[in-house]
Amino acid sequence: MRTQDGGHRAAAVTAIADRDYRRAGDEYTRAGWRVLADPRERIDPFGADEKGWVGDGLQYLATSAVCYRVAGQDTRATRRGVEGVAVAKDLTNALEHPVQHACLTEFVGDFRTAAGLDGGEAAYREAETAYEDAASAVDNPQAWGTTPLFEAAATLLQQVARGPANGEIAIPWEDLHGTNPDDPGQFLAQRAVVKRQRFPSLVQQAIADGFLATPRGTTEYDTDHHQCPHCGSTDVNWVAESVVCLRCSRPTEDID
Known part of the structure; x- marks a missing residue:
C-alpha cells in the first residue's frame, strides 16, 4: 500500500505523459499536500515514525517544483520550493532519529535545487x-536507505535522470550510496554527495529540453503487445495508472 495521495500522483503521471507539465505540477502539489496531511491510516504526520511515510509528500512537492520549471512557471516553482524547505525543517520536530533528520536536510537541498533557489549546495x-x-546511532544503513523516507528522497533524482538516459535507470540505488556499509556515515552521506554533483545539472537539462520523464515503474522490453505511436519503441513502463513508453514517456498503444 502506498501513501494516501487521493489519486493525484496517478493524475500527475498522466499529465507528464501528455507533456502538460503545469498540470503535472498542480497534481503533484495536491498529492504532496494530501500525503503530508494524512500519510497513511493511523499515521500521524507530526508523530514519530521510523519508516517516515511523510517522505512521499515531500517528494511530490519537490517534483511539482521541477514540473513547474519545465513548464516555465518559475514563480510557482519558487513558492513550492520555499514551502518544501519549511515543511522539511518542521518535520524534524516529528521524526526522531538523527539519521532521519539528516535525510530531511537532504530534502532541503532537493527543494532548493528543484526550485532554483540559492543554498542547494x-x-x-x-x-x-x-x-x-x-x-554512531545507525546499526544498519542499508535498512535505513530502503525506508519510505529515504526511498522518497531518492525518487526525484532518479526520475529526472531518466530523461537524458533514454528512460533507463541512470542512478541506481547502489550508486547513490557508499561502498562500505560498515561505515554508515559515509555510506549514507554519499546520497548528498551524488545529489550535490549531479542534481543541479539534471534539473537544468530537463528545463532546457522541455522534457521530464515519468517515474519508472514495472518495465518490459521488446514487447509484442505495445508500441509507442510517437517513437516506435516496443519497450513499456507501467507506472501509477498509466502505460507509457519506456523511452519517451508518452502513452503507448496496445497492438494485440
Whole structure:
C-alpha cells in the first residue's frame, strides 16, 4: 500500500505523459499536500515514525517544483520550493532519529535545487555532515536507505535522470550510496554527495529540453503487445495508472 495521495500522483503521471507539465505540477502539489496531511491510516504526520511515510509528500512537492520549471512557471516553482524547505525543517520536530533528520536536510537541498533557489549546495553539505554525525546511532544503513523516507528522497533524482538516459535507470540505488556499509556515515552521506554533483545539472537539462520523464515503474522490453505511436519503441513502463513508453514517456498503444 502506498501513501494516501487521493489519486493525484496517478493524475500527475498522466499529465507528464501528455507533456502538460503545469498540470503535472498542480497534481503533484495536491498529492504532496494530501500525503503530508494524512500519510497513511493511523499515521500521524507530526508523530514519530521510523519508516517516515511523510517522505512521499515531500517528494511530490519537490517534483511539482521541477514540473513547474519545465513548464516555465518559475514563480510557482519558487513558492513550492520555499514551502518544501519549511515543511522539511518542521518535520524534524516529528521524526526522531538523527539519521532521519539528516535525510530531511537532504530534502532541503532537493527543494532548493528543484526550485532554483540559492543554498542547494550548502544544504547538501550540511546533510553530509549530519549523516556522519548520526553514524554512531545507525546499526544498519542499508535498512535505513530502503525506508519510505529515504526511498522518497531518492525518487526525484532518479526520475529526472531518466530523461537524458533514454528512460533507463541512470542512478541506481547502489550508486547513490557508499561502498562500505560498515561505515554508515559515509555510506549514507554519499546520497548528498551524488545529489550535490549531479542534481543541479539534471534539473537544468530537463528545463532546457522541455522534457521530464515519468517515474519508472514495472518495465518490459521488446514487447509484442505495445508500441509507442510517437517513437516506435516496443519497450513499456507501467507506472501509477498509466502505460507509457519506456523511452519517451508518452502513452503507448496496445497492438494485440
